[in-house]
Amino acid sequence: MNAPFFKFDMFSFDISLVVAFIIGIGFGFALERGGFGSARILASQFYFTDMRVLKVMFSAIVTAMLGVFFFVAFGWLDLSLVYYTDTNMIPQVVGGLILGVGFVVGGYCPGTSCVAAVTGRIDGALYLIGVMAGIFIFGELFPLIENFYSSTDMGRVFLPDYLGMSYGMVVLLVVLMAVGAFAAAEWGERKMAAKKSGVVK
């Protein structure tokens, strides 16, 4: 198997758009199944009452990470041909903080707001208009912040290289961290439910 298929010219650009649409359907379907069309469910992550965001995100990351790891190990997938963004540490840290604030203020992230809007959530539709306004403002301000945007450029940084560990070891650590986070989330939810029902343990 020679993957990624597209990078080995197994199909044309036009076909890749059909693939994009089908993969998007899977993505949107999963988000709605998870309850991510509802801002109340997404926001409850940040009040420790329903930890679905963490559970879905980390089980998705672990599933895809393990798949990639084994496909690479079997020689089926060339990881150097899989695209990910370069690391620009400080702008990404600042961007992440702004995005986190936007998450709890607006109740969605861009992908989930599409699902919210299409399932009738008016706040989801307004949020999407806000996203486009934010992108427009960023674009207009870009000449002023271009230097900051391009600062602390570290290039393409693979976490195992950065940590000086083997790929397998980092994968194992992420799995262990996720399992720990799941256990903490289940415990926290039970604790919050008990507090809400007035049963103090």
Added chain:
Amino acid sequence: MMSITGIFSKNNEAVQEKVHEPKPYSNPYLVGIGLGLVLLASFVIMGRGLGASGAFSSIVATGVYQLAPDHTVSNPYFQEYVGDGSINPLKDWLVFEVLGVFVGGLISGLIAHRVKKTVEKGDRISVRNRLIFAFIGGGLMGFGAKLARGCTSGQALTGGALLNLGSWAFMMMVFAGAYAMAYFMRRQWT
């Protein structure tokens, strides 16, 4: 089976709710595994992961280009999305993927009877204020996602699974920002 046109009709809704209660959401771990397999398929087939905010950048850049072409070409950020004008900037992988997200979300919502015209909010905030916050939050998210070179899908999910250093730093900061702000937003949600 309810008709697509009937979903938003008020009369229908009262009847539908009696017949079809919205189904409970699926097990989050199973949803996560399903989402992870979609992401893995994207890596294997395309050599890239999922995204969302990038599609809206293409849409915004296209809109600005329609209104003020000279201005767009002189702005390096919009210019990157519009290109040299030889291909339509909306003929883009992420734009088609996000179209799919709308369709997939609608299919899942219809199957589970969860499509409903409503505003998601806690009991202690008015509809008007909730909508203002939704708009502001979206604006912050759009700005932050551009600065970070991606949002929850393009960075946290995709870069997380590929063990990209910047994505992991980003992901930690998203949770930090949201938890730090949660107390001030409690009237909106709890």
